Amino acid sequence: MADSMRGVYTSLAKIRRTVFRDVARVAYEDDDGVYDELDDLPYKIISGDVATYRESVFLERAIVGERIRLAMGLPLQGGDRPAKISEGAAEAAKPETYYQPPLINIINFACNACAEEQYVVSNLCQGCLAHPCREVCPKGAISFVDKKAYIDQEKCIKCGRCRQVCPYTAIAHWERPCAAACGMNAIGSDDQGRATIDYDRCVSCGQCLVSCPFGAIADKSQIFQVIQAIRSGEEVIATVAPSFVGQFGGRGNVDKLREAFKKLGFAGVEEVAVGADLCAVQEAGYFLDEVPDKIPFMATSCCPAWSVMAKMEFPEHAECVSMALTPMVLTARLIREHHPKAKIVFVGPCAAKKLEAQRKSVKSEVDFVLTFEEMAGMMEARGIEYTKLKGDGSTDFDVASQDGRGFAVAGGVAKAVVDAIHKDHPDLEVKVEAAEGLDNCRKMMKQAVKGKFDGYLLEGMACPGGCVAGAGTIQAVSKSAAQVRAYAKKSPHKLATENMYNTYLDVLEREADGQRRRDAVAETAEALKPDPEASSSEA
The missing domain is CATH 3.40.950.10 (Fe-only Hydrogenase (Larger Subunit); Chain L, domain 3)
Structure with missing residues (x-):
């Protein structure tokens, strides 16, 4: 999913980059440090009163508002209390604001609650005489209802053998895009079916955020x-x-x-x-x-x-x-x-x-x-249009x-x-x-x-x-x-080896002692990961 979406200027990419642009513009132009304009940005980015992407224009603006906050390095606010986007904006100028975990965030009300991994029989099933899907299933999870194959999800072990042998390619493999992209198996579900991140496992590769077609996952930015x-x-x-x-x-x-x-x-x-x-x-x-x-x-x-x-x-x-x-x-x-x-x-x-x-x-x-x-x-x-600049000819x-x-x-x-x-x-x-x-x-x-x-x-x-x-x-x-x-x-x-700065490596080694070198290799995930307590409270 990540590769297929990359390089395609989708409506999601447009919103993402518009948020970055407008947050940068406010940061460059706001001289009094009040940042009142932040509260108006969702109405500029999502104009009118008719929804374009989601079921409600109010939901669209709420999602954009959360993305604006993350683009400023601020924490999510959620939808359970009234709040201004600009809340805490004055603190955003401080680098330590950005460093409050987690880095990768799920905007709960933007999540589509996609189904977790499963094999599903589509309407392409012809109820064929051979029934190869049923014959190869090691757990007896496939039966026939109204002459169509049916998969019992409680019995299914997701081996995919049924899909491989179906002559009509009638069995689909469904995966939540963010979970499919996560190589750490860190994506789960809450009681509403919405995606969650296990921050004890997450290594912040970001593949989930570029794979979510609903724009529900975003990382914090330091643009501001x-x-x-x-x-x-x-x-x-x-x-x-x-x-x-x-x-x-x-x-x-x-x-x-x-x-x-x-x-x-x-x-x-x-x-x-x-x-x-x-x-x-x-x-x-x-x-x-x-x-x-x-x-x-x-x-x-x-x-x-x-x-x-x-x-x-x-x-x-x-x-x-x-x-x-x-x-x-x-x-x-x-x-x-x-x-x-x-x-x-x-x-x-x-x-x-x-x-x-x-x-x-x-x-x-x-x-x-x-x-x-x-x-x-x-x-x-x-x-700035990068390719239209004059440059110096180098x-x-x-x-x-x-x-x-x-x-x-x-x-x-x-x-x-x-x-x-x-x-x-x-x-x-x-x-x-x-x-x-x-x-x-x-x-x-x-x-x-x-x-x-x-x-x-x-x-x-x-x-x-x-x-x-x-x-x-x-x-x-x-x-x-x-x-x-x-x-x-x-x-x-x-x-x-032909790099003229390679002599700098000698300087590094002279300045370093054996402990520094051991510290580099002994660095664990805990040194890079956010505080789990802070992560869980903000997630």
């Missing part, structure tokens, strides 16, 4: 806080993830990107692929040093949702997850060396990065995280390697690490196993702990397709992947 930092006169520097290519309409267009960010008020913009190069070199070093003498295999660490899942579900093998800092963190630390007082904003495809920036065990140096979609809303608020960031830029696409991380290993060890065979989507990542880890992948480098990506399929992306995954690969080829450096 970023703009407040810009307006206060602070030096605010943006770092863009390797998957930025094509997300705003262009194909790299680095000069236009710089100009767009400058118009938004940013003091500068840097490429996170620089940090990807450093990460690849770090992981290559750790792999050579530790596999197989110290650990049986090594898993990549750049995807926070995947690494948290691996540590959460396989704690006895937590040390097998790479100790390398992520590209986002390495880039931020590099910037911090030269701009110690700057506010650093990571702009990327990922909801889970919002939680990574908050983690306690390893300081990220990242002050704010925005998704590409949120950044597009900021551009629209300022009337075509490249001129720093990161092809391999570093390739981190954004599934398989790219492992390739960069292997290439870095082969730089000095060309004859060393490095076996690689990769998985996309948390379900497949879990299967890969299960096989690894059983010894199937001893000596291997494992690449895990929570989003199918890699970072180009993150919850905060705008365009179709296949198109984005192609554009990322094309942009990567423009770099004059092929390998991560």
Whole structure:
């Protein structure tokens, strides 16, 4: 569902981006800090008195109101008491407001209460003589009523054999879209049949929020806080993830990107692929040093949702997850060396990065995280058409390697690490196993702990397709992947080892002691996850 909806400008996408745009506009333009306009926004976004999307225009506006609050980093209000959207808006300028859990939220009255997984006989059933569906059912859950197949849901174990053998494809497999997209099995139901999130399991990958066709799931944004930092006169520097290519309409267009960010008020913009190069070199070093003498295999660490899942579900093998800092963190630390007082904003495809920036065990140096979609809303608020800007004619960031830029696409991380290993060890065979989507990542880890992948480098990506399929992306995954690969080829450096900033890794190691490195690998899901008590009270 997530892949099929991505890149299609649906009415839901329109509402989502309109909310980001209008919240950004209010943040840029409201000089007195009262934000009274917030209470009027639902009436501007959903005009008239006739419902367009739901059964009631009042329900539509209530949903938009909740999305506005989340876009400001504020908690949901719910529908059980009278409240203004602007309630607490003055507090939204404070970064700690955003950090109140949970990050991923379900707007209860927007949920369609979709049926949980089940196999259902449709009206295509012909009541055929062979009855293969009944014959293959291992639990005797299928009978015939009025000459049509009938499935007893209490007996059904959802094996799907009936669907496989039906000659008329008359048996449908129904799944709640958000639950189907959740690789952590964290989506359940309340007593009204509405979706709920088990925050003890959720790793904030965001696949549920881009899979819900009713717009009932949304994450908090830091648009408001970023703009407040810009307006206060602070030096605010943006770092863009390797998957930025094509997300705003262009194909790299680095000069236009710089100009767009400058118009938004940013003091500068840097490429996170620089940090990807450093990460690849770090992981290559750790792999050579530790596999197989110290650990049986090594898993990549750049995807926070995947690494948290691996540590959460396989704690006895937590040390097998790479100790390398992520590209986002390495880039931020590099910037911090030269701009110690700057506010650093990571702009990327990922909801889970919002939680990574908050983690306690390893300081990220990242002050704010925005998704590409949120950044597009900021551009629209300022009337910036990215592809129509003049730019300065430069075509490249001129720093990161092809391999570093390739981190954004599934398989790219492992390739960069292997290439870095082969730089000095060309004859060393490095076996690689990769998985996309948390379900497949879990299967890969299960096989690894059983010894199937001893000596291997494992690449895990929570989003199918890699970072180009993150919850905060705008365009179709296949198109984005192609554009990322094309942009990567423009770099004059092929390998991560050719990055001029690799000497910075030596600085990191000299400054760090053994405990810091152990802290990085021992970081558990608890360090990234919100307080369960706060989560349950707000959910």
